[in-house]
Amino acid sequence: MRILVTGGAGFIGSEYVRQLLSRPGAPDSVTVLDALTYSGVEANLEPVRDNPGFSFRRGDIREAEVVEAVMPGHDAVVHFAAESHVDRSILGAGPFVTTNVVGTQVLLDAARKHGVGRFVHVSTDEVYGSIDEGSWTEEWPLAPNSAYSASKAGSDLLVLAYHRTHKMDVVVTRCSNNYGHYQFPEKMIPLSVTNLIDGGTVALYGDGANVRDWLHVSDHVRGIDLALRQGRAGEVYNIGGGTEMTNKDLVQLMLDGTGKDWTSVRMVEDRKGHDRRYSLSIDKIRRELGYEPQVPFEQGIAQTIDWYKNNRSWWEPLKAKAALESAGGSGASGASGSAAL
Secondary structure, three states, X not given: OEEEEEOOOOHHHHHHHHHHHHOOOXXXXXEEEEOOOOOOOHHHHHHHOOOOOEEEEEOOOOOHHHHHHHOOOOOEEEEOOOOOOHHHHHHOOHHHHHHHHHHHHHHHHHHHHOOOOEEEXXXXXXXXXXXXXXXXXXXXXXXXXXXXXXXXXXXXXXXXXXXXXXXXXXXXXXXXXXXXXXXXXXXXXXXXXHHHHOOOOEEEEOOOOOEEEEEEXXXXXXXHHHXXXXXXXXXXXXXOOOOEEEHHHHHHHHHHHHOXXXXXXXXXXXXXXXXXXOOEOOHHHHHHHOOOOOOOHHHHHHHHHHHHHHOHHHHHHHHHHHHHHHHOOOOOOHHHHHOEO
């Protein structure tokens, strides 16, 4: 199998590529297409750069000429490339709409033209909105509350429409909140952990009682690979970690892991449109594909904190660069330390 991975230099995409190429029965080839915007980091792919099955192409999925040049010859597309940071989407929705919706349309058209066998679209539980009790199934109505989640909902519907209209072999996956190594340090866990390591503070939105289901990135990409290989065409599969936790409890684990206390926490005004609770049902992917999360959250978060402690050379330049971008007015507020949980 020859697989095209969009956004493969990002946090989740690079984990997928590293796993694909490091196990027995690896695909014949893996091509990464990534624009290397602020959160795409080529160093994430260093462990597989010398693998004979690996190749890299820098390019933007919104540009039809770029996609047209790289698509031919691939048997499958696994589509990670997206603008994904909610705080950035509040500051400016344009890049989210063009990348997440238009970019997906460009990829779909090229994949259809060149007879790609399967198209896996990686999405998010945020398309469902917020849920007070119970858990979302794949049939739950979409009710996004941010420009980010609205753009992802739009791309989900577009992918499924190509299945119904053009009979394309597509699968959509929707994940809960990811964490783990190589996560860009504007996201809540790496930003908070690296701030604490440097003696800084963590900003906690509202009352800290917002609930998220946490999923280790290695579990997520295993679920994606199951969907690629065994999922039914035209179906949606939720991929969750089975660990619901308030942001306040998460902060406590990060304080414990870095030897800090609550004097390092700042309570800040709640985010606009902040979803109160996410909860995914993973019954379908368990039943149909045999998926089961394998990394217990307390073990995974401890390993993640240790990784950031031991890999300052990876994250420190990224935080410094993002802070400069923020000062220049690009809206990169998260990585400069103002993002909150």
